[in-house]
Amino acid sequence: QVQLVESGGGLVQAGGSLRLSCAASERTFSSYPMGWFRQAPGKERELVAAISWNGGSTYYADSVKGRFTISRDNAKNTVYLQMNSLKPEDTAVYYCAADRSIGIIKLSTMTPGSWGQGTQVTVSS
DSSP, X not given: OOOEEEEOOEEEETTOOEEEEEEXXXXXXXXXXXXXXXXXXXXXXXXXXXXXXXXXXXXXXXTTTTTEEEEEEGGGTEEEEEEOSOOGGXXXXXXXXXXXXXSOOOGGGOOEXXXXXXXXXXXXX
């Protein structure tokens, strides 16, 4: 399992920006597709964005397309989620996840094998 630690959450006004970071302890981090999920109160956890092992492919949920950007720096064992034009409906706990498989996968249906502890993002109107 890959150990993951998120940071960067907080409170922001609607229209603002936040950047989430997820640091991995595993030196094979660069082999794993990575994703960001979120869970709002009373709702199921949903995939927000995912990125392939080499950063060459990305996936975004329709609700965040054009506003969020996922990226990774394999030299730093870190994946990022840049969130712009935030809306109150983006309020949720955001989780970083590593897929259970290494290599090439279908990003939109990634299956996490490791999770971070989550970081709260609150967008006020």
